[in-house]
Structures are given as C-alpha cells and as structure tokens.
C-alpha cells in the first residue's frame with residue numbers, strides 16, 4: 001500500500017509541538033523545533049545519533065520538560081513534564097529501552113498504572129479479556145499470562161504497544177522500534193502499525209533505516225544537531241536525499257572489494273557449545289567472514305565462544321594452528337581477539353563508569369597498571385587519544401558513558417578494540433542502532449582492519465550488510481552453520497532457504 | 509511539582525542528602541523529646557555536651573566510633589561490589605575470639621610482634637567467616653543475605669559455648685567470660701593517661717587504605733566494575749567470582765579488626781556483650797556514608813555522638829535513650845528519600 005493512500009486528513013492536528021528548546025548543560029539537544037501531527041498520519045523522525053530525537057519525544061511524552069516551547073494534544077496544551085497527563089490525553093510511548101517489569105506477567109504489566117488508586121484488585125479477568133481482544137485486532141500475538149522476563153525482545157515490544165493501546169492511545173510514539181527486531185518481526189510490526197493507522201491512530205516513528213521510513217511514513221522530519229533542518233512529504237523525496245540532509249553532505253558507503261583468503265587464523269572443527277551444533281568455521285587473515293541468519297539461531301553462542309565467554313562442549317578450536325589449552329575472555333584478548341559485543345549496554349560498557357574506565361576495561365591489567373597500581377594518567381591519555389582518533393563526540397574522558405548516544409558509545413568500543421591491533425575481530429551486530437554516517441564509519445574501519453591482515457567475523461541480521469562486506473558467507477540456522485560461500489555465489493533467495501533450515505540435511 | 513532526572517549531580521548536590529537527612533532526624537527527635545516531656549533544646553544541648561562537651565566525653569565518643577568505623581568499612585567495601593554482607597557481627601566476634609585465643613598467654617611475644625600477629629590473625633578469621641558464604645554464592649548461587657545473617661546467630665551461640673567451655677576464665681567466678689589478655693597483647697593508649705587507644709588510629713588508617721584501594725588499585729577497579737555490571741565485567745575478562753571472594757576477604761577482615769580493637773584496646777577480655785550490634789549498626793553507618801570509605805569515618809562519628817550523647821542525656825533528665833535509635837532510624841530513612849534529590853531535580857510550574 002502506498003503511504004499516501006491512507007492520506008492524512010489535514011484537519012486540526014492531534015498533536016502540536018511549538019518552539020521546543022531543551023539544553024543539557026552545554027549541549028543543546030533541541031532548538032526551536034515545531035511540527036504538528038494529524039489524524040491517521042505517520043511522521044518519521046530522522047537524524048544522526050545524538051541529533052535529539054529521543055529528547056524531543058521525551059518532551060512530547062512529558063518525561064523531560066522543555067526549557068521553552070509548548071506541547072498541545074487535541075488543541076489543549078499539555079502540562080510540561082507530566083507523562084500522566086500525556087497518557088490521559090491519549091499519547092502512548094514505546095521507549096528505545098523498554099520499561100517493563102520483568103518479574104510480572106504480561107497482563108500485570110499492562111494493568112500496572114491503569115487502575116485508579118485504591119482499587120482493591122487488578123481485575124485480572126477483565127484486563128486479560130481486553131488484552132486478548134487488542135492482541136487479535138492488532139495482530140500482536142502474545143500470551144497475557146507469560147512472564148515478561150521470559151519473552152523475546154520482539155514480544156516485549158508487542159507488550160509495550162499493547163500497553164499503550166490498552167490505555168486508548170490515539171498517538172503512538174515509537175523510538176527506534178525496529179533496531180532490535182528481526183526483519184520478520186519488523187514486517188509484523190508494520191502490519192500492526194498499518195492496522196492502527198486505518199483505525200485513525202497517528203504515529204511518530206523513529207528509525208535509522210531509510211527503507212523502513214520510506215515504507216511506512218507519510219512525512220519525514222530531519223533533525224541535525226538539535227535543529228529541524230528539513231520536512232518532506234514522502235512522495236517528494238527519496239532515501240538518498242534524506243541521507244544527505246541528515247548528515248549534511250554526501251553519504252558514501254565504503255567500497256569493499258572481495259579479497260582472497262590469507263592464512264587461517266582461527267578454525268572451529270565440529271564445535272558444539274550452547275546451541276551451536278557441530279560447527280565448522282575458518283577465519284582467514286585479510287578476510288571478512290559474514291554470518292547471515294535470523295537472530296537467536298546461535299549467533300550469540302558463536303560470538304561468545306570465540307570471545308571466550310562460552311566454553312566448548314566438544315570439537316576443537318585452533319588459533320593460528322595451535323589449540324589453546326585454556327580459553328576464557330582474558331586468554332582470548334591475549335591471543336589478539338578483539339570483541340565487539342552485541343549488547344553494548346549490558347556487555348560492552350558499564351553505564352556509570354566514565355569513558356576512561358570503560359576504555360581500559362579489557363586492558364587495565366596489562367597496559368594501565370603496574371604491580372596492582374592503576375596508572376590513571378596513562379589511561380586518561382589513552383582515552384583522549386581514542387576520543388580523537390575515533391571521533392567520539394562527548395564532553396570529555398570523565399563523562400559517564402551512559403550519557404553518550406548509541407553511536408558514540410559504539411565508536412568508543414570500536415576504538416577500544418581496534419587500538420589493540422587485533423588479529424581476529426568478532427563484530428556482533430556492530431552497527432545496530434547507528435546512523436548512516438556512523439554505519440559507514442564502522443564499516444570502513446572494519447575494512448581497514450581487514451586490509452591490514454585481520455580476520456574478521458561479521459555477524460549481522462542485515463543481509464545487505466553481510467552481502468556488501470563479506471568475502472565469504474555462512475548462514476546460521478538453529479545452531480548449525482552452512483558451508484562457506486564466496487561473496488556473490490548465493491542469491492538472496494538461496495540464502496533465505498538456508499536461513500529457513502533447508503540445505504542442512506544435504507550438507508551434513 | 510515534578511521530578512526531573514539529573515544526569516551528573518554536582519558535589520554540593522551529592523553532599524546534600526546526608527546533611528538534610530541528619531537535620532531532619534533532629535527535627536523528628538525534637539518533636540519526640542517534646543512529647544516525652546523534655547525541652548528539645550535542653551535535650552540536644554545535653555546530647556552534644558554528653559558526647560563532645562568534655563575531654564572525657566569526646567574520648568568516649570571516639571572510642572565508641574572505633575568499632576563502627578571498622579564494621580562500616582566492612583559493609584561499604586562489600587556493598588560496593590554488591591556482596592550483601594549482613595554478617596559483620598559474626599566477623600567481628602571471630603576477630604575477638606582469635607585475639608583472646610592467641611593473646612591470653614598462648615603466644616608470649618613482645619608487644620611489637622604480638623600485636624600485629626593478633627591483628628592479622630583476627631583479620632584472617634573474619635575473612636574466612638565471610639569467605640564461606642561468598643563461595644556458596646559464587647559456586648552455587650546461594651543468597652548471601654540469608655547465609656551471612658543467619659550465621660550471626662550461629663556464631664554468637666558458638667561464642668557463648670566457648671565462653672562457657674574452652675575459653676572460660678578459671679578465675680572468672682563462674683561468669684561466662686574469657687581470661688584477660690596479657691599486657692603485651694593490649695593496644696596502648698595513644699596519649700598516656702587519656703582513655704583513647706590505638707584502635708581508633710588503626711580504624712582511620714584502614715579507612716584511608718580502603719579509599720586508596722578503591723581509587724588507585726586494580727582490585728578497587730575490579731570491585732567497582734563487578735558491583736556495577738557483572739556481565740560487562742565478565743565480558744571484559746575480569747574474573748568476577750575471584751573478585752567477589754577477594755572482596756569477601758577484605759570485608760570480613762575489616763569487621764574482624766573491629767573485634768580485635770575492642771578486645772585489645774578497650775575490654776581486655778571477651779564477653780558475650782562485646783558488641784551491642786556493631787555489625788548491624790555498621791550497615792547504617794555505611795549507608796549514611798553512601799558507601800564512601802572516608803564518609804564512613806564521618807558517619808561513624810555521627811552515630812557515636814548520638815549514642816553516647818543520648819546515654820548521658822537520659823541519665824540527666826530521663827528522656828529514654830530510645831531517642832537515639834529513633835534518630836538513627838529516621839536519619840537512614842530520610843537519607844534514602846533524600847538520595848532521590850541527588851538523582852532528580854524538583855521543578856515547579
């Protein structure tokens with residue numbers, strides 16, 4: 001369906017933001033931003049990491065209060081900084097990082113905060129019935145009695161959306177909903193959103209993926225450095241134009257021609273660990289080996305195994321032709337394995353530690369201490385160097401890393417890894433949540449590491465990324481790994497078959 | 509009025525909660541003193557005079573603060589690494605027991621050799637007492653809150669057995685009490701003639717050492733990393749279980765030094781009432797200090813002032829000493845509340 005068909009009626013806006021300005025200390029996150037959203041309309045919010053998208057939506061939803069400006073819902077001004085009022089006015093938000101209570105069930109999470117104070121019971125039957133009804137209507141399959149802690153990311157997101165719909169939201173704000181979804185889950189989400197639009201809901205949608213924006217939005221707003229720099233009807237623009245407005249210049253993805261294999265730096269033979277079954281893999285110097293597949297099929301186990309946080313149950317791992325007697329995170333690092341973890345918030349960084357402490361997390365023992373005494377001067381100098389070399393935008397090395405936008409956090413992790421000149425690099429979803437500029441930057445850095453002889457394992461759900469960068473490709477499905485195919489040897493359709501588990505019977 | 513998160517609170521803002529909490533606890537105490545029939549100003553006047561008003565009072569307060577610094581440090585060190593050590597009480601008694609076992613004549617060494625031996629022996633005993641629950645935690649995931657808490661009761665019964673049996677003073681006329689330490693095993697006074705022993709200095713040194721470990725050593729870095737995000741610490745190759753065990757050794761050792769200091773510095777022998785809950789009060793001290801090792805010294809002094817002052821006030825005008833407990837409890841609760849204001853800013857519109 002074309003976006004324009006559902007056509008936004010230009011009646012009174014359901015939502016209006018006028019002259020919004022917000023500063024955090026010296027950082028201007030939003031400056032004089034105005035826009036309005038109409039009934040049945042989808043607005044996409046685009047912008048580099050740190051451009052101020054989340055901040056703007058947090059102001060809209062009342063999490064932060066703007067220094068200047070007004071927020072209006074259905075013609076009446078919303079009191080600043082009152083999420084309750086925003087909810088009551090029919091604005092629902094699905095945050096970039098979820099806000100569900102893990103140890104409660106789905107229906108309890110949905111009921112939480114919707115009951116009047118002093119109600120004696122949460123009325124489970126009623127809540128569950130309404131939840132089931134909404135589930136069916138919006139194609140949001142999820143069991144109301146399941147414990148949220150046991151759900152997949154995609155399912156949790158559905159709960160978040162259900163929660164908003166349960167409160168009769170007329171406006172849905174979705175902050176990077178697809179960053180954590182598989183392509184299949186993204187399709188399902190879009191089906192839900194289309195259903196919502198047809199019922200007259202309005203949506204603000206944030207994403208770094210331009211094809212998604214082109215597919216779902218009616219109108220696009222582009223933020224740069226906190227300012228609204230462009231507004232386009234979707235029919236009047238295209239992905240290339242949006243990309244260049246976003247970064248303020250031409251966007252060029254790095255050219256990464258396929259290279260022949262160097263010597264094998266790491267081999268797995270019949271490796272079984274976690275969900276991995278009997279995996280054979282060779283990482284060659286000077287090559288990027290891509291792993292395609294729907295997430296949750298063993299990618300985590302594969303990267304954990306090579307990273308040294310998962311041990312082999314059977315099979316063999318060789319590093320440069322030798323079988324290490326012992327394999328853990330520290331040994332892996334000592335053997336020149338650089339690790340870019342999938343979850344930078346949970347595994348990659350310590351939120352309240354500053355940049356310096358995070359930068360030396362893997363090397364404090366070897367490079368930044370002597371006989372148990374930390375050398376903070378040296379650590380700080382090193383961090384300043386990383387900030388410079390890898391263009392980490394931040395107030396300084398003493399900033400807690402949680403204040404950095406996702407892209408800048410990832411640049412610091414990248415710097416931490418690459419600065420050690422690793423022989424082998426495990427990059428698990430290295431560009432998730434990053435803007436186009438940052439994506440290109442990370443890719444060109446990985447390509448440069450390849451050129452200098454590193455063996456790189458690139459794990460991604462984004463097939464385009466895999467097909468563009470990898471010298472050879474494996475497909476992973478239910479813990480099994482396909483044989484290696486040279487770049488271009490498989491079509492997208494053939495890869496899709498492997499992902500679905502076809503071919504393995506013949507192969508093994 | 510609304511709350512807005514603050515990303516990087518300033519130093520003033522971080523010092524505000526303890527200050528506010530303490531002031532507010534005084535206000536609550538004033539109200540209660542009034543109800544109990546005392547004039548609040550007279551009550552506070554007596555508390556402060558009783559705790560700080562004379563040389564004798566001041567030294568008494570410092571002596572009272574000493575074990576609290578040790579247990580406060582023990583708790584702060586452990587809590588920073590998210591090792592919930594509720595067992596400082598047992599560890600303190602373990603230190604006291606070793607001091608008595610070795611210091612009542614078993615080792616007839618000169619003081620300069622004997623005292624460090626006793627201190628180290630006590631620290632080792634406390635370290636081992638906490639090492640067991642810590643190992644149960646790292647090996648089998650047993651909740652250390654439960655094990656350390658319950659072990660307090662078990663250990664106290666064990667001490668009671670020792671004092672009725674093997675450690676009972678033959679000259680004690682039947683009292684459950686150990687023999688007295690030999691003179692070489694006694695911590696001397698800092699200044700001759702003043703009732704303040706070297707245990708207090710040792711406590712201050714320990715606070716500085718813990719601070720230095722925290723900021724300047726790899727162990728401190730590891731303990732903070734493990735406390736804040738064990739998953740990221742493990743991913744980075746920090747041996748999480750080992751760090752937890754090292755934390756346990758340090759924490760247990762510190763609490764046990766408190767036991768050594770009380771026996772060798774103050775009491776001279778071991779009885780079952782050596783500690784009126786120093787181990788538990790250490791938790792209050794550590795929380796009031798926001799787990800900062802230097803803050804522990806200040807918090808321990810505050811708590812000691814309240815306790816010593818309230819004793820003396822109560823003797824003078826008969827307002828019950830429970831006032832001290834209420835002040836501490838309310839200071840702690842208000843502190844938790846006030847911490848909100850380091851993380852959030854109040855906005856009015």
Ligand SMILES: Nc1ncnc2c1ncn2[C@@H]1O[C@H](COP(=O)(O)OP(=O)(O)OP(=O)(O)O)[C@@H](O)[C@H]1O
Nearest residue numbers: 024029049050051052053054055403405406407515
């Ligand atoms: N609570 C805060 N305190 C200080 N600075 C903040 C705070 N929240 C955001 N910022 C800063 O404001 C700017 C905008 O951040 P915001 O999270 O809105 O970016 P974003 O466009 O959502 O980025 P991303 O695409 O990475 O999610 C960034 O420079 C960020 O570091």
Ligand SMILES: [Mg+2]
Nearest residue numbers: 053054055096
């Ligand atoms: Mg954001």
